[in-house]
Amino acid sequence: MTTQYGLIAIGNAIVDILAQTTEEFITSQAAFGMNRGAMSLIDEKRAAELYNLMGPTTEMSGGSAGNTMAAYASFGGKGAYIGKVANDQFGKVFAHDTRAIGVHFDTPPLMDGPATAQCLILVTPDAQRTMNTFLGASTRLKSEDINEDLIANSQITYLEGYLFDDDQAKAAFIKAAELVKKHGRKLSLTLSDPFCVVRHRDDFLKLVENYVDILFANEEEIKELTQISDADEAHRSIAQHCDISIVTKGKDGSSVIRGTETAHIQAITPEQLVDTTGAGDAYAAGFLFGLTENKPLTECGRLGSLAASEAISHMGPRPITPLKSMI
Amino acid sequence: MTTQYGLIAIGNAIVDILAQTTEEFITSQAAFGMNRGAMSLIDEKRAAELYNLMGPTTEMSGGSAGNTMAAYASFGGKGAYIGKVANDQFGKVFAHDTRAIGVHFDTPPLMDGPATAQCLILVTPDAQRTMNTFLGASTRLKSEDINEDLIANSQITYLEGYLFDDDQAKAAFIKAAELVKKHGRKLSLTLSDPFCVVRHRDDFLKLVENYVDILFANEEEIKELTQISDADEAHRSIAQHCDISIVTKGKDGSSVIRGTETAHIQAITPEQLVDTTGAGDAYAAGFLFGLTENKPLTECGRLGSLAASEAISHMGPRPITPLKSMI
Numbered sequence: 211m212t213t214q215y216g217l218i219a220i221g222n223a224i225v226d227i228l229a230q231t232t233e234e235f236i237t238s239q240a241a242f243g244m245n246r247g248a249m250s251l252i253d254e255k256r257a258a259e260l261y262n263l264m265g266p267t268t269e270m271s272g273g274s275a276g277n278t279m280a281a282y283a284s285f286g287g288k289g290a291y292i293g294k295v296a297n298d299q300f301g302k303v304f305a306h307d308t309r310a311i312g313v314h315f316d317t318p319p320l321m322d323g324p325a326t327a328q329c330l331i332l333v334t335p336d337a338q339r340t341m342n343t344f345l346g347a348s349t350r351l352k353s354e355d356i357n358e359d360l361i362a363n364s365q366i367t368y369l370e371g372y373l374f375d376d377d378q379a380k381a382a383f384i385k386a387a388e389l390v391k392k393h394g395r396k397l398s399l400t401l402s403d404p405f406c407v408v409r410h411r412d413d414f415l416k417l418v419e420n421y422v423d424i425l426f427a428n429e430e431e432i433k434e435l436t437q438i439s440d441a442d443e444a445h446r447s448i449a450q451h452c453d454i455s456i457v458t459k460g461k462d463g464s465s466v467i468r469g470t471e472t473a474h475i476q477a478i479t480p481e482q483l484v485d486t487t488g489a490g491d492a493y494a495a496g497f498l499f500g501l502t503e504n505k506p507l508t509e510c511g512r513l514g515s516l517a518a519s520e521a522i523s524h525m526g527p528r529p530i531t532p533l534k535s536m537i
Numbered sequence: 538m539t540t541q542y543g544l545i546a547i548g549n550a551i552v553d554i555l556a557q558t559t560e561e562f563i564t565s566q567a568a569f570g571m572n573r574g575a576m577s578l579i580d581e582k583r584a585a586e587l588y589n590l591m592g593p594t595t596e597m598s599g600g601s602a603g604n605t606m607a608a609y610a611s612f613g614g615k616g617a618y619i620g621k622v623a624n625d626q627f628g629k630v631f632a633h634d635t636r637a638i639g640v641h642f643d644t645p646p647l648m649d650g651p652a653t654a655q656c657l658i659l660v661t662p663d664a665q666r667t668m669n670t671f672l673g674a675s676t677r678l679k680s681e682d683i684n685e686d687l688i689a690n691s692q693i694t695y696l697e698g699y700l701f702d703d704d705q706a707k708a709a710f711i712k713a714a715e716l717v718k719k720h721g722r723k724l725s726l727t728l729s730d731p732f733c734v735v736r737h738r739d740d741f742l743k744l745v746e747n748y749v750d751i752l753f754a755n756e757e758e759i760k761e762l763t764q765i766s767d768a769d770e771a772h773r774s775i776a777q778h779c780d781i782s783i784v785t786k787g788k789d790g791s792s793v794i795r796g797t798e799t800a801h802i803q804a805i806t807p808e809q810l811v812d813t814t815g816a817g818d819a820y821a822a823g824f825l826f827g828l829t830e831n832k833p834l835t836e837c838g839r840l841g842s843l844a845a846s847e848a849i850s851h852m853g854p855r856p857i858t859p860l861k862s863m864i
Contacts, residue, residue, distance in 0.1 A: 229637075266607065266634040266855065269596035280593065299626040299652070307593040310556075325626070528593065530557075
């Protein structure tokens with residue numbers, strides 16, 4: 211049966227607030243729970259305090275799954291997005307930027323409650339990003355926001371692990387997984403972040419065993435999930451539960467397992483490395499675009515590497531150069 | 538007498554919303570008053586319509602005089618800013634970005650009324666920017682917002698011509714000019730935009746004759762102001778009314794006249810030309826930084842060219858590379 215969309219993503223709808231910073235600043239914030247190179251959840255008060263300490267910023271739409279949809283659309287893919295913003299200026303920015311790239315987005319904004327989610331991203335001179343997220347309105351995603359028609363009409367539904375950080379959003383997440391099964395579509399999950407895996411290991415394992423067809427993780431995340439200290443061994447162990455599982459390895463490329471088939475994909479080094487924000491999100495977009503276009507695994511991986519390479523060559527997570535033109 | 542600040546700028550406090558676009562799109566909008574390469578004023582309704590037509594955007598603090606202060610601070614200069622934002626997310630972004638670079642900013646936000654000013658900036662493949670400004674809260678700058686202490690404590694007060702687009706802001710503008718005279722400081726003006734000069738020619742001429750010590754203009758603006766068709770002749774004609782007058786000429790550099798002294802300054806070509814937004818604002822910052830550091834005219838001009846070169850090498854008007862490190 212043909213579908214209207216190749217990919218629908220469900221995630222935390224976030225506006226990124228990016229600033230360059232120093233190593234010293236990151237170190238000075240460790241006592242407040244900041245994790246260099248990872249994502250930490252912060253509350254509204256801490257967000258205001260941290261923002262005051264940051265240098266001049268640039269604002270742009272982000273969110274892991276939102277970034278993936280932006281890259282998927284940039285390849286020419288047809289997609290949709292489900293996520294919760296507030297009825298404020300940042301919420302309007304997020305909605306605009308999603309629709310402006312041709313992604314269907316009609317989740318109603320939250321009319322009363324916290325502001326649109328913000329991710330304060332600090333980029334160090336080595337291009338590494340350290341993220342600090344105030345989830346705000348994004349956690350108010352409800353089961354009612356999961357539109358069955360959209361899921362039924364999408365080849366693949368893609369979920370970000372970060373959604374598990376809130377019970378209400380988690381319920382919406384499970385509903386989506388059930389609907390995917392009901393309509394015979396494919397479910398894809400990204401583990402999002404090693405600390406996110408630590409927070410939700412058992413739930414993630416159940417999800418992988420019962421629902422997930424296509425799993426994305428990096429080496430740290432797959433080791434955390436399986437509690438196996440060798441990443442390749444961890445990958446082989448989890449691969450038996452999914453149609454396709456992908457482990458990304460930064461500059462060492464990525465590994466893909468489908469049944470007895472294993473592929474190693476090389477990374478593509480960009481001309482300049484500026485900001486690694488969104489590399490994993492972009493990789494997933496390229497890989498999934500390849501899948502929805504019925505490409506072989508190695509080509510799916512190459513498209514993933516291509517999108518990741520573009521993402522890290524500039525500030526911000528979403529593509530600047532149309533990815534379609536780079537294929 | 539020593540002063541606390543080298544430079545204080547008064548301008549429209551604006552958040553920029555930037556998107557890349559095509560030549561065709563700019564042409565298609567001419568019927569709605571869009572002026573390629575220039576700034577058009579738009580109302581809130583038109584701003585919403587145009588925003589809907591734009592591709593994915595990046596938000597960052599802007600405003601002509603605000604950009605000049607950002608570059609001045611990036612050179613290591615000590616400065617202050619006066620301008621009106623609303624009590625909304627974009628207003629908080631503008632205030633944060635101003636203070637985060639060490640610029641003093643304490644103009645109270647507008648509590649009731651229109652949103653923070655927005656400039657919808659369309660960048661074409663030739664790196665030219667076409668600006669569409671909804672002035673919003675910025676026009677609510679009042680005479681009471683002009684802090685006499687700040688002006689008395691600044692070597693140079695810098696005004697953007699764009700302020701003349703609103704009667705209330707214009708009154709604040711005149712008050713600032715009077716205070717500069719009262720305290721024996723220097724007044725600098727940028728004509729901002731040829732269309733702005735057309736709108737306010739007589740007022741600008743009176744201001745130049747009676748108040749302005751340091752005038753910035755480009756070739757189009759100086760020709761419009763003087764109604765003389767040769768830019769060099771126009772420059773000589775206006776130079777008799779100011780201590781220093783500067784005419785910028787894009788890739789042909791700039792000309793400076795002080796009394797009988799004339800200097801021609803070369804432009805500095807950036808490695809890559811990405812977006813010309815803020816080139817004039819940055820030039821003024823470099824020139825004024827040189828002046829407040831008592832540098833000779835040619836060095837002031839060189840610093841202007843340096844700042845302009847940095848500004849046009851990336852998206853957005855404000856410096857990314859610290860200008861201090863480039864001197």
